Amino acid sequence: MTDTSTPPVLRHEQPEAGLHLLVLDRPKALNALDSRLLAELDAAVRAVAADPLARALLITGEGTRAFAAGADIAQMEGFSPAEARAFAARAGATLLAIESLPVPAIALVNGYALGGGCELALACDWIVAADNAVFGQPEVSLGIPPGFGGTQRLPRRIAPGKALELLLTGRQVRADEAVAIGLANEQVPAGQLREHGLALARTIASRGPIAVRLAKEAWRRGQSLDLAQACAVEADLFALAFATEDRREGMRAFLEKRAPAFGGR
Numbered sequence: 083m084t085d086t087s088t089p090p091v092l093r094h095e096q097p098e099a100g101l102h103l104l105v106l107d108r109p110k111a112l113n114a115l116d117s118r119l120l121a122e123l124d125a126a127v128r129a130v131a132a133d134p135l136a137r138a139l140l141i142t143g144e145g146t147r148a149f150a151a152g153a154d155i156a157q158m159e160g161f162s163p164a165e166a167r168a169f170a171a172r173a174g175a176t177l178l179a180i181e182s183l184p185v186p187a188i189a190l191v192n193g194y195a196l197g198g199g200c201e202l203a204l205a206c207d208w209i210v211a212a213d214n215a216v217f218g219q220p221e222v223s224l225g226i227p228p229g230f231g232g233t234q235r236l237p238r239r240i241a242p243g244k245a246l247e248l249l250l251t252g253r254q255v256r257a258d259e260a261v262a263i264g265l266a267n268e269q270v271p272a273g274q275l276r277e278h279g280l281a282l283a284r285t286i287a288s289r290g291p292i293a294v295r296l297a298k299e300a301w302r303r304g305q306s307l308d309l310a311q312a313c314a315v316e317a318d319l320f321a322l323a324f325a326t327e328d329r330r331e332g333m334r335a336f337l338e339k340r341a342p343a344f345g346g347r
């Protein structure tokens with residue numbers, strides 16, 4: 083159960099209609115992911131999933147030093163194997179919930195994204211790196227392998243051989259290398275990270291909301307299918323869009339040479 087006697091360690095803001103911003107808020111511990119922060123993250127992600135007006139989710143870390151410097155080592159130090167397994171399973175469910183959100187999730191990585199922090203970023207659909215971002219899976223230096231999906235999501239995001247190199251050496255990469263290997267989509271000045279993320283989310287929010295959800299669903303469901311099956315899923319979702327008012331509005335607006343006014347219906 084979440085402790086309500088002390089201030090929350092996650093801020094859930096809605097800076098604009100439809101845009102959700104989650105801020106990991108344990109800056110003194112470099113936003114390390116302990117059970118409490120993970121529980122608050124889980125509740126917030128499920129609230130976003132249940133919001134029919136949600137358009138996009140942004141996740142970032144409080145302060146200038148870290149997105150999240152990993153799972154909380156001080157807490158993990160006392161874990162039995164059963165506790166470690168339960169901790170990883172709970173975090174894994176939350177990260178899966180982020181990945182399965184019907185709307186895009188974007189990680190805004192300010193500073194360290196190590197271990198569980200890197201795995202949290204990898205659960206997002208894409209990653210924007212501040213120029214002070216540092217990514218890595220340093221768990222092998224602690225005598226453990228990654229436990230929040232890093233061994234699975236990293237090789238699905240970047241070249242598998244490069245992923246294995248990072249997983250087995252624990253080597254950390256800075257923002258420019260993260261972009262070069264396809265881990266981060268782009269690099270922006272640290273001071274502009276939040277505003278850049280909001281601008282991206284605004285762009286997404288300006289598109290047909292059902293179309294955005296369908297495109298993400300097609301992309302996601304297709305990942306585990308062969309090409310023919312994946313394209314069949316896409317065709318079904320494409321057809322579904324033709325039942326919406328949004329597609330009539332979008333096409334009419336184009337033909338009438340005006341901006342569309344999507345209602346999300």
Ligand code: COA
Pocket residue numbers: 110111112114115151152153154155156194196197198220221224
């Ligand atoms: N879990 C718990 N606490 C953490 C943490 C983590 N993953 N990462 C950082 N912290 C805490 C430190 O213990 C320190 O707390 P203190 O001020 O009470 O001593 C505080 O955050 C600041 O970290 P510090 O190590 O002093 O900062 P630094 O600038 O010297 O180094 C890092 C920054 C990120 C390189 C270093 O903190 C680090 O290596 N962290 C662990 C990364 C890791 O292995 N993550 C994977 C975990 S599975």
